[in-house]
Amino acid sequence: MTSRPAPRPHRKTPRAPRTIAKAPTGIEGLDQLTGGGLPAGRPTLVSGGPGCGKTLLGMEFLVRGATRFDEPGVFVAFEETADELAKNVASLGFDLDGLVAQKLLAVDYVHVDPHEIEETGEYNLDGLFVRLGAALDAVGAKRIVLDTLEVLFGGFTDALTLRGEIRRLFRWLKERGVTAVITAERLEGTLTRYGLEEYVSDCVILLDHRTIDQVSTRRLRIVKYRGSAHGTNEYPFLIADDGLSVLPVTALGLDYPVSTERVSTGIARLDEMLGGKGYFRASSVLVSGTAGTGKSSIAASFVDAACRRGESCVYFALEESPAQVVRNMRSIGLGLDAWVDKGLLRFQAARPTLFGLEMHLISMHKTIDDIAPRAVVLDPISSLLTAGSAHDVKAMLVRLFDHLKLRGVTALLTSLTQAPSDEDSVVGISSLIDTWLQLRDLETGGERNRGLYVVKSRGMSHSNQVREFLISDRGIELVDVYAGPGGVLTGSARVSQEAADRAAAAAREHEAAGRKRSLARRKTAFEAQLQAMRAEFAAEEEELTNMIHEAEAQELRLGAERAEMHRAREGG
Numbered sequence: 001m002t003s004r005p006a007p008r009p010h011r012k013t014p015r016a017p018r019t020i021a022k023a024p025t026g027i028e029g030l031d032q033l034t035g036g037g038l039p040a041g042r043p044t045l046v047s048g049g050p051g052c053g054k055t056l057l058g059m060e061f062l063v064r065g066a067t068r069f070d071e072p073g074v075f076v077a078f079e080e081t082a083d084e085l086a087k088n089v090a091s092l093g094f095d096l097d098g099l100v101a102q103k104l105l106a107v108d109y110v111h112v113d114p115h116e117i118e119e120t121g122e123y124n125l126d127g128l129f130v131r132l133g134a135a136l137d138a139v140g141a142k143r144i145v146l147d148t149l150e151v152l153f154g155g156f157t158d159a160l161t162l163r164g165e166i167r168r169l170f171r172w173l174k175e176r177g178v179t180a181v182i183t184a185e186r187l188e189g190t191l192t193r194y195g196l197e198e199y200v201s202d203c204v205i206l207l208d209h210r211t212i213d214q215v216s217t218r219r220l221r222i223v224k225y226r227g228s229a230h231g232t233n234e235y236p237f238l239i240a241d242d243g244l245s246v247l248p249v250t251a252l253g254l255d256y257p258v259s260t261e262r263v264s265t266g267i268a269r270l271d272e273m274l275g276g277k278g279y280f281r282a283s284s285v286l287v288s289g290t291a292g293t294g295k296s297s298i299a300a301s302f303v304d305a306a307c308r309r310g311e312s313c314v315y316f317a318l319e320e321s322p323a324q325v326v327r328n329m330r331s332i333g334l335g336l337d338a339w340v341d342k343g344l345l346r347f348q349a350a351r352p353t354l355f356g357l358e359m360h361l362i363s364m365h366k367t368i369d370d371i372a373p374r375a376v377v378l379d380p381i382s383s384l385l386t387a388g389s390a391h392d393v394k395a396m397l398v399r400l401f402d403h404l405k406l407r408g409v410t411a412l413l414t415s416l417t418q419a420p421s422d423e424d425s426v427v428g429i430s431s432l433i434d435t436w437l438q439l440r441d442l443e444t445g446g447e448r449n450r451g452l453y454v455v456k457s458r459g460m461s462h463s464n465q466v467r468e469f470l471i472s473d474r475g476i477e478l479v480d481v482y483a484g485p486g487g488v489l490t491g492s493a494r495v496s497q498e499a500a501d502r503a504a505a506a507a508r509e510h511e512a513a514g515r516k517r518s519l520a521r522r523k524t525a526f527e528a529q530l531q532a533m534r535a536e537f538a539a540e541e542e543e544l545t546n547m548i549h550e551a552e553a554q555e556l557r558l559g560a561e562r563a564e565m566h567r568a569r570e571g572g
Helices: 054-068 082-092 096-101 126-139 159-176 268-273 295-308 322-330 336-341 357-371 381-386 390-406 491-571
Strands: 043-048 073-077 105-109 143-147 179-185 203-212 215-225 234-240 243-246 284-289 313-317 345-349 375-379 410-416 435-444 447-457 467-472 475-480 482-484 487-489
Touching (some): 043 054, 054 082, 054 143, 073 082, 105 126, 215 357, 268 475, 284 295, 284 390, 295 336, 295 410, 295 475, 313 322, 322 345, 336 345, 345 357
Parallel strands (some): 143 179, 284 410, 284 435, 313 345, 375 410
Antiparallel strands (some): 203 215, 215 234, 447 467, 467 475
């Protein structure tokens, strides 16, 4: 009897992992960090100290939801009136009155007097829930912001009642299915005043406004996010005239596209030094050197060449005003103001100490994203050291490089070095650079001249020669330095030596010409002498031939006479 195989146990098809729904905030960078937005239908706590931007974050969350994602919202304020809020956020371009008129937004100011709160066993927030429900229903709200909890619960002294009502509030918001943002003040050493809000919230965002070395910086950190992966580091954010911007600083993968296209440096001889074609498109270029060696002039030449190709450019000036840059470059024959007038060139000037490095970086990101340039100049990066340490500056520039390479932007950075022999850039980014040009002072014969050479240029053949760097009203010119037994000469010493070389060459040429003429005369004389000798030889040869012929004839005659005499004797 054949045994039947035991039936295999039924395997269930694995279910796809469930992900929570998310409500996009519309805030640049924040949706990237949260993987799509805040948890939809759940409460999010935004905690921070005074002036860190809690109210503005909540307001932008509502405005973007109403205008971009078709999700009307309600803003419940416990500190500011609707009129005060409208005036405060008008600077960000938010028209609250217009949104309210379109029933896309409702603003409700709830005045809470702590002295009127009676903590009895029957006290609850039912009245507030009725008011909130009416506001939500009035506009069909999908989102709500409560600003702030401290004012609502400020009059409570009984901890049990307080905690119970906070739990009821968060539970009520979940039951209504609205995406809620609740703001709360952060106390020293704790996220919130009551220590409960962060536990009952599904997402907690911490905002911080700090001042280091008299430079203020705003930072954001996602403390927790139930059911979702999220960025866990601190991220700088900026409050600008169009809202908030958060800059993710997590390391980006090195998977940006690489171009083989070449773009001119704006200096013909420098293009020749770089394989005859210039820089790679979307590469990073560093021009370093001591003060006055011409770093900004090379940067301006690059910008001018890009604009001539019809490409848009951004020039981030960290030490000079745009008018000063334009004036200075006009002296070397570059009319950058014409490109500004045509809209191809935009200057953005700001002292590094105006705000922190993160704010500079966010500002640069926004400008680059708004304009979408093909070329960017940052002049000089060494001045950023006044706003942060070398490590912080390098971290900032790494993020900037990633941003530019992902967008195919060619970046040229200048850096001030402290000594001619300094082979490394001030902020230690040489390893991140694709092409590195070094400018140096060459002092000879009591003169200060400039020299340029290519330290490296990845992916292309490039010259290893030093070129003298000349700046005139016709622009930049690179010429060969004089290298001889006496060393490298530049400037007037090179000109003098070149003149001496030309004189010596002329003398040698004159001497050679004289010798050539003498040789020609000797050749003529020799040929004449040879001709005379040939004539003399021919004459002598002819005379000898005649003598031979005459001797032969005489011999014949003598032979004939002997024969005749012999016949005569025989006949006699």
